[in-house]
Amino acid sequence: MESIKGKNILIAGATGSIGAALVKLLMDSGANVFITGRNEKKIRQVAISNKISGEKIFAADLSNEEQVKQLKERYFMAMPGIDVLINASGIGIIKPVEQLTEDDFMQTINTNLYASFLLVKTFLPPMKEMKKGLIINIPGVLGKVPMAGAAAYSASKYGLVGMMQSIREELKRTEIRITNLFLGGVDSAFWDTIDLRVQRDKMIIAEEAAKAIWFLCQQPASGVVSEMVLQPFNHQAI
Incomplete structure (x- = not known):
């Protein structure tokens, strides 16, 4: 396995339950971490908790092209x-399709x-300039x-999988690796606003989900973990 120590890592979504736990794991392992998320206050809280300097944080709406360009500038x-x-x-x-608005769908x-x-x-x-790299999506x-x-959520995630599989084909002759992590139910803030009867006590805890990502950051240089599935033992969908 490759060491994380000294690796330059960008975490998008660092304010979520999984993202925040991952930041701590990577920092404790000696990685050089830059974090971003939509909420500036939460980003600063995560940075303070993990002793990340102010120049290594940036609040951005990643669906805004200009803000992503600004993120790149700040990052480098x-x-x-x-x-x-x-x-x-x-x-x-998560809503029945007849309750799903166009705004819900497009926002997703x-x-x-x-x-x-x-x-x-x-x-x-x-990454292409460096001729190597690792991209992890969830x-x-x-x-x-x-x-x-x-309907909306699966459309977005099926689309993400298809997009990354296509990009993987473009990168076959490079040392840039792509990994998709298929997480099952995770007891996180994801469920706070969803009106469904779920047993959160039987879900994966956010810290364990973060450990899976931390593990994937250490893939051996001679191979790639194309996919990983982690789901609650009592509710296996795959």
Whole structure:
């Protein structure tokens, strides 16, 4: 396994339950971490908790092309390169299709799919210049199997999987690796605004989900983990 120590890592979605736990794991392992998220106050809180300097944080709406360009500028002012891009950002709107508004649908697509496109499109060229890198996305199990009420969410995550598989084909002759992590139910803030009867006490805890990403950051140089599935033992969808 490769060491994380000294690796230059960008974490998008660093304010979420999984993202915040991941920041701590990577910092404790000696990584050089830059964090971003939509909420500036939360980003600063995560930075303070992990002793990340102010020049290594940037609040941005990743579905806004101009803000992603600004993120790149800020990132490379503070970081010498990019070894790992981790996209842990996203939203979940779970509703029956007749209750799903056009705004719900487009917000989901913009946040989970279009933002991912902008992020990869922006940070892939520097990886190509270095001729190596690792991109980790988290489609979740709803990027593989459908669920009632998840029309918008699954559309965005299936789209993410297809997009990254296509990009992987473009990168076959490079040392840039792509990994998709299919997480099942995680006891996180994701469920706070979703009106479903779920057993959160039987879900994966956010810290364990973060450990899976931390593990994926240490893939051996001679191989790649194309996909990983992590789901609650008592509720396996795949």
